[in-house]
Amino acid sequence: MSEQQLRGKTAIVTGASSGIGAAIAKELMKAGANVVLAARNEQKLAEITAEIEQKEKFLCIKADMTKQQDVDALAERTKAKFGKVDILVNNAGMMGSSSVVNGAVADWEQMIDINIKGVLYGIHSVLPEMVERGNGHIVNIGSESGFEVEKRLTVYCATKFAVRALSTGLEKELAKTGVRVTNISPGMVETPLSSMSPFEEDRKKLKATDIAQAVIYAVTQPDYVNVNEITVRPV
Incomplete structure (x- = not known):
């Protein structure tokens, strides 16, 4: 891949303070893009800032994707620094207690707010200008x-079914506008979250960079090519 393939493009990556989001942000920068890393954890964002050499090509912004005002401010600050948003990677998400029988309502609400509403807020914040320009790319990070549906993950699975439905419907809504939509569905990825789970300790896992490469593949296709769905699972 050419390191200048995305030169002049600007991308926002949410949930970018660690794991898949951080890997996506770094691969986009390697491909030449300006990248805005958004997350709630300021300390982790500061640690990533210290790792990156090309300071002029990125910006870290604290943002809570469950708050529309934060998401709108994220888009505005990105445009103020880089002029426009070409790529939005909706990666922020959470997995909480997901059994309906257990009745963990607070966890359900958090997952719905981050995994569904956060995705919608992100799209809403950048889409009008993308449509007006006739160019842009929305990438939603879903899940297998x-x-x-696994019975212990009922509500989490419901949120990820919703992300996939949003991606599919949005792609249809945006047909012939020049704005592309990609839904990427990873299998189990080696992250701090999966490492702590007793259910996943014996399963082979993907690397965060495997998902980042899927994002790069989708966003570096010719403008007339819309990669709608990528599923990435370990062998």
């Missing part, structure tokens, strides 16, 4: 849980 958007295809199949």
